[in-house]
Amino acid sequence: MNTLPRAEARTKVVENSWLRHYLIGFFILITALFLLLPAAATAQNYQFSSISVEGNQRIESSAIETYAGIKRGQTVNAGELNSAYQRVLASGLFESVELTPRGGTLAIKVVEYPTINLVRFEGNARLKDEALYGIIESEPRRVLNPTIAERDATNIATAYAQAGRLSARITPRIIRRSDNRADLIFEIFEGGVVEVERVSFVGNEEFSDRRLRRVLGTKQAGILRRLIQQDTFVVDRVEFDKQVLRDFYLSRGYVDFRTVGVNAELARERDGYFVSFNIQEGQQFKFGQITATSEIAAADPEEYLDALKIKPGVVYTPSLVESSIARLENLAIKQGLDFVRVDPRITRNERDLTLDVEFAIVRGPRIFIERIDIEGNTTTLDRVIRHQFRAVEGDPFNPREIRESAERIRALGFFENAEVNAREGSSPDSVVVDVDVVEQPTGSLSFGGTYSTNDGIGLVVRFAETNFLGRGQALSLSFSTASEINDYVFSFTEPAFLGRDLAAGFRLSFQEADTDEVRFANTVGEFRPSIEFPVSDYGRLNLRYTAQNVEMEIDSSEAIAGSIIDAEAARSDIWKSSLGYTYTYDTRRKGLDVNRGILLELSQDFGGLGGDYEFIRTSGKAVAETRVFHEEITLRASLEGGALYSPNKDSRVNDRFNIRSQQMRGFEPYGIGPREIGVSATQDDALGGNYFAVARFEAEFPLGLPEEYGIDGGIFFDIGSVWGLDQTSANVLYEDFSLRQVIGFSLFWETPVGPMRFNFSKALKKEQFDKEQNFDFTLEARF
Structure with a gap:
């Protein structure tokens, strides 16, 4: 094995050590340069003596420079250049933007949107x-x-x-x-409609799903689903339904009602929703002790208590409390007391489920109405909106009255939206009432059809404008024709005549009737001006003058010499001139009990103020209805009658009373009452009567069918008579009082095109020559 000498090996180790240190130092230097270069670039500043804009065709260069916000000679850094780029791009006018420094010039290149x-x-x-x-x-x-x-x-x-x-x-x-x-x-x-397949409720014990579904705006898809728009699922409509459910229960004394939640599940096929309302009804409360106290020396609490209509034991409803507050505050105004407020103080009695209400008459803050500002009414005149306020500038401010005024404005039907708010005026003791409205179309042109077994098929054309020229006036023109009757009507109404709650108007009409039930034809032209005004919370009085021309004709081929009707027709046309009134008292919609109500109506016309015919015609009606069995069944009883007095004994058949199917079912028009038989072999003339009286008793109830079909049933019992004549003969039958009785069954079908009614009846008691009608069908369609 070869080895280096020790000295040489030591030299190699030293050289390797220096090389390693050199490489590490070089790596640190390169890394530092990379880290320092961006900071150096970021810190670079620019100053431009000129700005050039390129690519713009419609947008002025000066406008683009304004968007950039960089001025000539201004020192900017790279961050400010980026902000300028973002501002130009954010203008929404350009597809792309480039900012490029070119020495002392900033070049802005843009590509405009088309x-x-x-x-x-x-x-x-x-x-x-x-x-x-x-x-x-x-x-x-x-x-x-x-x-x-x-x-x-x-x-x-x-x-x-x-x-x-x-x-x-x-x-x-x-x-x-x-x-x-x-x-x-x-x-x-567009895709398909996602319908509401089912609406159900969880937690309801007092009212059935069927009853609650009738309250909602959301409807289940039914057999006419293509014509019904409410059976589609709309989130906003569900929110509205939650509110109407609460109003429904509160009006029936369920003060603790609340909707816990609404679950809307989409079907697996994504073609329908199943909507479930989870509710808590709570207990039903009634009014307990009703008292009145006063913190104002001039206000006698006993007098205010006597003015209240609420009685203990009546089902509690907030609307009765509100109406009572309004009644007491109006009493204070009549007594000359300003700034009076009525504070309802309610005490719960859990043991007997009653609410004691103490109406406290207190002194409110001294705040005046500085002015009423109205905005958004491009067509409707200010005075139409101001008329809905019971207060004017300078009057004491009453928050409840402002809320009621807002409701009256919305009830006009002229506005898509109406908001009424109060804000502080020029001083702490004054307020400005702001009224913001959004107008909507108020004119309508409708076409429709009618059908009845008596009048046949008819066509109806009607034009109506409820806000004529923005004055709040109602104008309508209608034309209807059937196989036997043609009607033409023009009417005009000013609902705030002389700036008061006084409706004044007139009606022009022309009718031609030639029916199979009688041998004569009628042509009637009428002009009727009238005024109408409230006389109580539930009562209204209508005063009118009527000028009427009635022409009675008999075809010569059907004339019967010596008959009563032919003698009456020989007088041709007759002018009638009369003054009349109608008093109506109706609690069926806003009475003390939402499930009970009555209608009373008395009408009289006094003829002889000129014209060819003197008479006194009196008619009256009384209707009482109630809902029972958790509001599933409606019971109704009606009594109707009339009397005609002719001092000259010269009434004609078209002046006297003739029962129609709306008054007594089971008989044709002119089907009962005095008749002239036997002057000729074919004579059978209905003469009408100077008196009539009818009593109707009926019940409407569900048939167990799905309620989205809109089909309900009913049973009825009618009893009545027509009698009395001015001129008679030996051939006249049934001139005296003689009761007829009818029993029957009804089907009601609420279709999208209009209500349909089928009556099946059987006379239990009748006279030989009466004209019975065992089936009656009516339909009225609007589209």
């Missing part, structure tokens, strides 16, 4: 172009921004989701044109 030549939709059928244009931001002659186009596609998809088409896909396409223009095309795949 201008939108046109916006088009392809593949849409359910939502029309006009509706889609209203929800996108992209417009022709504006710069095409892909971010905005994508946002537009999202908005279109949201609109389809609102219509129940959750699988809709929207793809924006850009087609380049010359001169840096482009067409923006939204390709739309």
Whole structure:
């Protein structure tokens, strides 16, 4: 083995050691340079004596320099150059941006987005172009921004989701044109409707699923699902349903009701939703002790207590409390007391499930209304909105009255949205009431059809404008024709005549009737001006004048000499001039009990103020209805009657009362009452009567069918009579009072095109020549 001498080996070790140290030092130096170079680059500063802009065609160079924000002679670093780049790019006008320092010059090179030549939709059928244009931001002659186009596609998809088409896909396409223009095309795949297959409830014990489903806006898909729009799943509608469920239960005394949650599950096939509401009903509370106290010396609590309509034992509802507060505050105003507030103090009695309510009359803060500002009403006049306020500038401020005014504004139906808010005015003791509205169309043109077994098939055309010229006035023109009756009606109503709660208007009508039930034809022209105003919480009074021309004709081929009707027709046309009134008292919609209500109506017309015919015509109606068995069954009882007095004994058949199917089922029009038989072999003339009286008793109930079908049943019992004549003869039958009785069964079908009703009846008691009608069918459609 060869070995180096010891001295030489030692020399080699030293050399290797120096080489190793040299390599390590070189590596450290290179690493330090790499670390220091970026810091040096970052720290580099620039100063530009000039700025050049390249590639811009529509955008001015000065505008691009403004976006960049770098001034000539300004010292900037690389970070500030990057910020300038981001600002120019964020303007949304350019596809690409480059900033390049060239000595003392900053070069900005841009590529502009094209201008939108046109916006088009392809593949849409359910939502029309006009509706889609209203929800996108992209417009022709504006710069095409892909971010905005994508946002537009999202908005279109949201609109389809609102219509129940959750699988809709929207793809924006850009087609380049010359001169840096482009067409923006939204390709739309609408997909199918995702329906609500089932709506169910968990936790409801008092009310059935069927009853609660009738409250909701969301409906289950039924046999007419293609015509019903409420059976699609919409998230916002579910939120609305939660609120109406709460209102439903609160109005029935369930003060602790709450919706714990709503579960909406998509079916495996993704073509339907199963919606389940998890609710807690709580206990039903009734009003307990009702008291009134006063912290104001001038307000006698006993007097205020006497003004209340609430009685202990009535099912609790917040609307009754609110109406009672309004009643007491109005009483304070009548007594000349300002800044009075009524504070309801409620005490729960868990043992007997009652709520004691103490109405405390207290002094509110001295705050005045400085002014009422109205915005957003481009068509509706300010005075129409101001009329909904019971207070004006300078009056004491009442928060409850402002809330009620907001509800009255929304109830007009003129606005898509109406917000009423109060803010501090120019001083701490004043407020400014802001009214912000969004208007919506108030005119409508409708076409429809009717059918009944009596009048046959009819066509209905109606134009209506509920906010005529922005004045809040109602204008309508309708034309309806059936096989036997033609009606033409024009009406106009000013709901705030003289700035008060006084509805004034007029009605012009013309009717031609030639029915198979009688031998004569009627032509009636009428002009009726009227005024109507409230006289109590539930009562209204209508005052009217009526000018009427009635022409009665009999075809010569059907004339019967010596008959009563022929003698009446010989008088040809007759002018009637009368004054009349109708008083109506109705608690069926807003009474003390949501499940009970009554309607009382009394009407009289006094003829003889000019014209050819003197008379007093009186008619009345009383209706009572209630819902029982957890509101599943509706019971209704009606009593209706009338009397005609002719001092000259010269009434005609078209002046007297004739029962129609709406008044008494089971008989044809003119089917009961006095009849003239036997002047000729074929004569059978219904004469009508000076008096009539009918009582109707009916019940409506579910048939056990799925409620989305909208089919319910009913049974009825009607009893009534028509009697009395001014002129008679030996050939007249049934002139005296004689009761008829009818029993029957009804089917009610609420279809998307209108309500249908089928009546099947059988007369239990009738006279020989009465005209019985065992089946009656009506349909009224609007589209």
